[in-house]
Amino acid sequence: xxxxxxxxxxxxxxxxxxxxxxxxxxxxxxxxxxxxxxxxxxxxxxxxxxxxxxxxxxxxxxxxxxxxxxxxxxxxxxxxxxxxxxxxxxxxxxxxxxxxxxxxxxxxxxxxxxxxxxxxxxxxxxxxxxxxxxxxxxxxxxxxxxxxxxxxxxxxxxxxxxxxxxxxxxxxxxxxxxxxxxxxxxxxxxxxxxxxxxxxxxxxxxxxxxxxxxxxxxxxxxxxxxxxxxxxxxxxxxxxxxxxxxxxxxxxxxxxxxxxxxxxxxxxxxxxxxxxxxxxxxxxxxxxxxxxxxxxxxxxxxxxxxxxxxxxxxxxxxxxxxxxxxxxxxxxxxxxxxxxxxxxxxxxxxxxxxxxxxxxxxxxxxxxxxxxxxxxxxxxxxxxxxxxxxxxxxxxxxxxxxxxxxxxxxxxxxxxxxxxxxxxxxxxxxxxxxxxxxxxxxxxxxxxxxxxxxxxxxxxxxxxxxxxxxxxxxxxxxxxxxxxxxxxxxxxxxxxxxxxxxxxxxxxxxxxxxxxxxxxxxxxxxxxxxxxxxxxxxxxxxxxxxxxxxxxxxxxxxxxxxxxxxxxxxxxxxxxxxxxxxxxxxxxxxxxxxxxxxxxxxxxxxxxxxxxxxxxxxxxxxxxxxxxxxxxxxxxxxxxxxxxxxxxxxxxxxxxxxxxxxxxxxxxxxxxxxxxxxxxxxxxxxxxxxxxxxxxxxxxxxxxxxxxxxxxxxxxxxxxxxxxxxxxxxxxxxxxxxxxxxxxxxxxxxxxxxxxxxxxxxxxxxxxxxxxxxxxxxxxxxxxxxxxxxxxxxxxxxxxxxxxxxxxxxxxxxxxxxxxxxxxxxxxxxxxxxxxxxxxxxxxxxxxxxxx
RNA sequence: GCCGAGGUGGCGGAAUGGCAGACGCGCUAGCUUCAGGAGCUAGUACUCGCAAGGGUGUAGGGGUUCAAAUCCCCUCCUCGGCACCA
Numbered sequence: 001x002x003x004x005x006x007x008x009x010x011x012x013x014x015x016x017x018x019x020x021x022x023x024x025x026x027x028x029x030x031x032x033x034x035x036x037x038x039x040x041x042x043x044x045x046x047x048x049x050x051x052x053x054x055x056x057x058x059x060x061x062x063x064x065x066x067x068x069x070x071x072x073x074x075x076x077x078x079x080x081x082x083x084x085x086x087x088x089x090x091x092x093x094x095x096x097x098x099x100x101x102x103x104x105x106x107x108x109x110x111x112x113x114x115x116x117x118x119x120x121x122x123x124x125x126x127x128x129x130x131x132x133x134x135x136x137x138x139x140x141x142x143x144x145x146x147x148x149x150x151x152x153x154x155x156x157x158x159x160x161x162x163x164x165x166x167x168x169x170x171x172x173x174x175x176x177x178x179x180x181x182x183x184x185x186x187x188x189x190x191x192x193x194x195x196x197x198x199x200x201x202x203x204x205x206x207x208x209x210x211x212x213x214x215x216x217x218x219x220x221x222x223x224x225x226x227x228x229x230x231x232x233x234x235x236x237x238x239x240x241x242x243x244x245x246x247x248x249x250x251x252x253x254x255x256x257x258x259x260x261x262x263x264x265x266x267x268x269x270x271x272x273x274x275x276x277x278x279x280x281x282x283x284x285x286x287x288x289x290x291x292x293x294x295x296x297x298x299x300x301x302x303x304x305x306x307x308x309x310x311x312x313x314x315x316x317x318x319x320x321x322x323x324x325x326x327x328x329x330x331x332x333x334x335x336x337x338x339x340x341x342x343x344x345x346x347x348x349x350x351x352x353x354x355x356x357x358x359x360x361x362x363x364x365x366x367x368x369x370x371x372x373x374x375x376x377x378x379x380x381x382x383x384x385x386x387x388x389x390x391x392x393x394x395x396x397x398x399x400x401x402x403x404x405x406x407x408x409x410x411x412x413x414x415x416x417x418x419x420x421x422x423x424x425x426x427x428x429x430x431x432x433x434x435x436x437x438x439x440x441x442x443x444x445x446x447x448x449x450x451x452x453x454x455x456x457x458x459x460x461x462x463x464x465x466x467x468x469x470x471x472x473x474x475x476x477x478x479x480x481x482x483x484x485x486x487x488x489x490x491x492x493x494x495x496x497x498x499x500x501x502x503x504x505x506x507x508x509x510x511x512x513x514x515x516x517x518x519x520x521x522x523x524x525x526x527x528x529x530x531x532x533x534x535x536x537x538x539x540x541x542x543x544x545x546x547x548x549x550x551x552x553x554x555x556x557x558x559x560x561x562x563x564x565x566x567x568x569x570x571x572x573x574x575x576x577x578x579x580x581x582x583x584x585x586x587x588x589x590x591x592x593x594x595x596x597x598x599x600x601x602x603x604x605x606x607x608x609x610x611x612x613x614x615x616x617x618x619x620x621x622x623x624x625x626x627x628x629x630x631x632x633x634x635x636x637x638x639x640x641x642x643x644x645x646x647x648x649x650x651x652x653x654x655x656x657x658x659x660x661x662x663x664x665x666x667x668x669x670x671x672x673x674x675x676x677x678x679x680x681x682x683x684x685x686x687x688x689x690x691x692x693x694x695x696x697x698x699x700x701x702x703x704x705x706x707x708x709x710x711x712x713x714x715x716x717x718x719x720x721x722x723x724x725x726x727x728x729x730x731x732x733x734x735x736x737x738x739x740x741x742x743x744x745x746x747x748x749x750x751x752x753x754x755x756x757x758x759x760x761x762x763x764x765x766x767x768x769x770x771x772x773x774x775x776x777x778x779x780x781x782x783x784x785x786x787x788x789x790x791x792x793x794x795x796x797x798x799x800x801x802x803x804x805x806x807x808x809x810x811x812x813x814x815x816x817x818x819x820x821x822x823x824x825x826x827x828x829x830x831x832x833x834x835x836x837x838x839x840x841x842x843x844x845x846x847x848x849x850x851x852x
Numbered sequence: 853g854c855c856g857a858g859g860u861g862g863c864g865g866a867a868u869g870g871c872a873g874a875c876g877c878g879c880u881a882g883c884u885u886c887a888g889g890a891g892c893u894a895g896u897a898c899u900c901g902c903a904a905g906g907g908u909g910u911a912g913g914g915g916u917u918c919a920a921a922u923c924c925c926c927u928c929c930u931c932g933g934c935a936c937c938a
Contacts (some may be wrong), residue, residue, distance in 0.1 A: 140901085184935060225856055229933060232855070237937075262938060276937090347937045360853095361936050405876040439937050452863090557932075631876070633865055637858095645864065645877040651891090652876085668884045668890045711866070716873035721875090724892090800919045802871055840918050846870045850918045 051555030075750035145474030174448030177354035235439025261348030270376035288323020362784035452515030460502035462537020593638020630709035
């Protein structure tokens with residue numbers, strides 16, 4: 001074999017990411033490569049969004065893990081001919097700014113803007129293709145005036161209201177939405193303090209109006225666990241409301257209707273007592289004088305208790321008999337009425353019919369207080385004798401053969417039938433009706449904090465609550481500096497802000513001093529990206545019609561029942577106010593995993609386990625860091641951070657670099673370098689290379705589409721290893737080789753944008769051409785003819801154990817293959833003289849010979 | 853307690869009924885370089901064997917199948933969500 005002609009060429013430049021990456025970032029910005037023309041409808045649109053960040057001031061590796069694969073996805077779609085819109089912004093209102101302000105005596109606005117500047121710089125170092133023209137910063141009046149404007153529309157539509165009720169109260173952060181109280185110990189999601197209940201007048205958004213629509217995920221490609229979490233959070237229960245009538249006694253005339261909600265109307269005959277929550281309105285009236293002292297003491301104790309104590313499931317049941325009785329509407333039975341704190345005031349009607357035989361909690365209560373337990377449901381396998389025997393635990397299952405027992409005329413009916421019949425009977429007699437209850441509550445959205453959107457209403461002595469007219473928006477957040485978070489609205493301390501005039505009568509009035517929950521900001525921001533400078537409306541409906549819903553949204557699963565549910569609610573509410581067309585915000589959702597600290601804990605400054613990406617970028621370059629994060633494992637998995645192995649990615653890019661720029665180079669350490677593999681001539685080698693390249697292209701295209709970035713990188717490494725094998729041989733520099741280099745660069749471009757654009761332009765320059773950016777180049781098409789294989793290796797098993805492999809032509813008949821296989825010495829040996837019973841052909845992919 | 857996701861070499865992981873461990877890290881040996889915490893080549897699940905080759909193996913146990921990491925049943929462990937919602 002003749003030594004290929006090695007042209008005399010200049011020394012090959014080394015791959016130095018630090019030298020090339022900033023240059024490319026600058027060039028892309030100059031070219032406006034990522035400035036999306038939203039009016040361009042010549043191509044299909046692709047709205048790609050990653051959850052925007054709170055500007056806490058520094059970007060850690062977790063931000064890279066979230067953002068760089070998303071960027072690769074956007075670049076891939078752009079190369080496939082779609083008009084990609086990938087905006088970015090900052091969720092800039094919120095407590096950390098306020099806390100930092102208290103601690104460091106810096107104004108939250110100053111602190112926030114400084115952090116945003118830092119983050120912009122760090123974000124640019126990723127080399128991501130964001131459209132910075134659409135940037136949104138939520139703490140600026142240009143943004144939050146639209147929070148106020150939308151709020152006023154909600155107010156007009158009856159979707160926002162003010163009400164007094166017991167609310168979750170954090171000593172540091174004031175009121176919280178229900179979603180913002182976490183864990184068994186009922187702590188604040190932000191500061192971790194224990195949350196109390198307080199009776200307060202607060203602003204709510206009517207999320208419950210959309211409960212059923214929020215349960216409908218038709219047309220949404222969302223991860224099943226997220227849909228399930230939302231479904232459980234909404235907690236729809238079908239059942240019935242039943243009115244029990246209180247009985248007369250020596251202290252009261254009776255005749256009051258005590259309404260309960262139950263999911264088991266089929267167990268109505270098993271109701272042996274009733275329980276009201278201590279806060280129930282009828283408690284005073286139904287308290288018999290003989291029980292008054294005890295009841296008063298219990299009610300007082302319950303109101304003092306924290307949520308933690310009341311909600312603990314481990315705690316033994318407590319309760320007090322009121323002294324009164326109610327009449328069961330189905331059988332006229334007199335049953336005692338108790339109060340107990342295991343019945344919640346805020347769910348259903350705040351009172352229950354207790355069916356101890358078929359409810360665990362009622363069972364425990366009945367046992368403790370010696371109340372009767374009557375079985376009314378039993379499976380067909382339970383004998384009559386067993387039905388009569390006392391239960392040792394509540395039977396709560398819904399068995400397929402469940403029938404009613406001890407239920408008067410209904411006895412013997414299937415439980416399902418009894419459910420329907422009893423509801424129908426109650427409805428007919430006006431003693432009850434079918435009803436649905438939700439666990440979901442309306443969204444408590446007012447906060448006693450400074451750094452948020454002022455709620456645009458005033459209170460006038462004469463006119464009461466008056467909305468601020470649109471033409472007076474925004475209600476600007478004053479420069480107030482007294483924001484010591486005692487739970488008292490800081491805006492109250494600013495007399496100049498608070499005292500105003502009534503828009504209706506011109507008389508003295510006071511502004512609302514609560515601000516909005518910052519989740520309001522993130523509940524519609526993707527609309528604002530579409531028309532960030534619009535002065536008349538929050539979003540231009542014609543642009544929204546073209547660009548919504550968001551095609552792909554990516555973010556963490558921790559937002560399952562907060563941000564993602566609020567965003568869906570807002571979209572529906574805004575649609576009902578005529579502001580947008582779409583009723584769902586995000587068509588496709590992907591939850592990437594979370595990068596934890598090396599200790600396996602969440603990355604946080606206080607734990608000191610935060611990995612700073614700047615160091616890694618300085619040492620290895622952004623492309624290596626990007627690829628490494630994609631290569632670590634499946635994107636939805638995340639895991640503890642470890643930089644071990646990043647060197648492998650650096651080596652890979654280095655090999656790509658030298659393969660592209662120095663195809664004729666040989667490796668001194670490899671005796672075979674520069675020679676073709678044994679038995680392969682130049683023609684065969686080129687064919688093999690083309691087959692590998694086009695098969696890789698087919699696979700990699702699929703992997704980008706399905707966000708399987710880890711295997712995508714692995715397949716590109718495999719191809720690069722093959723190129724390495726042919727480097728320096730006679731096929732280096734042939735058209736097949738050049739095609740391979742061109743395609744590997746194109747395939748790598750979305751993931752490693754800098755090195756690929758650099759090599760792309762150098763290769764063009766070497767040909768005497770000027771290349772346009774690789775990122776403006778079309779994604780290549782698979783040459784199916786080249787990718788098709790002529791031969792295939794077929795594994796041969798005997799009784800399921802691998803014994804041999806045969807190389808055969810693709811399309812060989814099963815008969816020929818069988819003959820060939822049975823003649824193989826290893827197969828003959830494995831058969832050991834036995835006659836094959838059966839030969840399984842798995843579609844030409846495998847042969848299995850079955851013997852006894 | 854209920855619901856969900858998961859458990860594969862020394863490590864990250866690949867394979868969703870058909871060759872377990874792709875790709876990478878680490879490790880071992882050799883080569884190469886003025887030098888390197890650089891580069892290249894080969895080997896690397898466990899186990900018996902000089903080797904050829906054999907046996908075992910995907911948390912544990914059972915099952916379905918010609919064939920199981922993959923499907924079914926039971927048990928254990930890890931992570932996430934919910935917290936008396938009638």
